[in-house]
Amino acid sequence: MSLSLIGIILVQVYWFDKSFENNEEQFKFHVKQVLGNVANKLQKYEAYTFYEKYNHVKDSIGKAPEKSDFLEFGYFQRDSRTNETIVYSNSIISEDYGISPSFFDKKLDSLKGIKNFSANRKTEVYSDGVDNSSIKQNSSPDVKIEKTGSLDLLNNYQFEMFFRDIAAMRPIQERISNEMLQKMLSEELKEYGVKTPFEFNVYSNGLATKVKSENFKYDKASTYSIPIFIDNDGNNKYQLLITFPQKKKFLFSELIAICVLSIIFTLIIIIAYSSALSQLIKQRQISEIKTDFINNMTHEFKTPIATINLALDAIKNPKVIEDKEKVHRYLQMIRDENKRMHAQVENVLRISKLEKKELDISKDSNDIHGIIEDAIEHVNLIIEDREGKITTHFDATRTTVLLNDVHFTNVIVNILDNAIKYSPLAPIIDVYTENVKEFVIIKIKDQGAGMSKVAQKRIFEKFYREHTGDLHNVKGHGLGLAYVKRILDDHNCQIFVESEKGKGSTFIIKVPLIN
Known part of the structure; x- marks a missing residue:
């Protein structure tokens, strides 16, 4: 392509x-x-122009031209069958009006004057058989045809030579404007x-x-x-x-119209090609993400299933089954692992329902600080287990917002859970609130591993998780933040992330207030 x-x-x-x-x-x-x-x-x-000047001068002098023979030639033919003799003669006469070139230009006195040429053509037919010598003595032929006329060819040629000689002597600005x-x-x-x-x-x-x-x-x-x-x-x-x-x-x-059309059609092909290429790359990425998701889900289900199997095998042991305390502990372990698998399945189903717009989200007036404190309670045990700390900085004075308390609590829990999971050491988390115009701003800041610029652009995509090589030290399947984004969009809220690799991340949520 x-x-x-x-x-x-x-x-x-x-x-x-x-x-x-x-x-x-x-x-x-x-x-x-x-x-x-x-x-x-x-x-x-x-x-x-010169011809007009010449005719004007010729007409104005008003005298007869001097005539002289310029050329004379003849033709003699005798037909023995009819005893007829045909004699043709032609004399070319030059007519000189005495017009000097000085009439056209005073500087051209050295040039000869211009002449007209005419022809006298005569055809004579003799019936009796006569020869060339007796024709000259015979003055009365049986048929005699005489014609006179101007010789245009000679006139034109002689005139052309004449005017070119005159014109060549004149400066160019006088010859043309x-x-x-x-x-x-x-x-x-x-x-x-x-x-x-x-x-x-x-x-x-x-x-x-x-x-x-x-x-x-x-x-x-x-x-x-x-x-x-x-x-x-x-x-x-x-x-x-x-x-x-x-x-x-x-x-x-002259080419612009067809060239523009050509460029437009070529651009359409380029755009279509780029789109197709982008889709191919995106599909490959989705395929990789889905593969990672399946691997992560398999890994996350494998552990609780193995734990449940081990607990069941232990309960079957006659020594253990008689020990009520151990049986109770193993049953509690099975219940916890089952809840964990159920939570994973619910997460997947919740995202699926959100995409199909089947999830019913009813909104009520709530206090945002109460929602945040409730979410912190959900993760307190994990924080204590990791020897971490969550500190709140509630600076917002107007806190009444329209939201679904269950889903919004899940949003905050998911963000806090990510902050805990991606903190290599004891998680230190700060939660801030403040009012900006008609909004309440929630900031959740951690001191964890942070993320790259590429990851920041894609973390809200379904199934996406930043690649960490072959390490599986952080459990997850890339659905938590996708769920967060969908819920916040449904609440007309906005979410941003600021992060630097190795220096932690800050999630910023912008929630509209109720007037």
């Missing part, structure tokens, strides 16, 4: 790590797409679902320019770049850099 739980956690961590990596790759792909689109838009926008770049990046990022703050900067030959956002800071892990404004020679002087300060937060936010 432990290995499986560790495996599940490791799989969850591995899955999260891989998901984060996949999100990062997808994020990188989207940002690269955005940068590519923005770079294309910047190039097109600049070309469009912060506002326009901010707007382009925002629109593209929004379209690709990258909704996280960003900063940008345009670098020129590795150095930052003034075209940047206010809070741009270069961070290798979160910064992406692309060349912009590539010139006619393929050189890229400028680089557009974009960085995302909250990149990790954004990537993690």
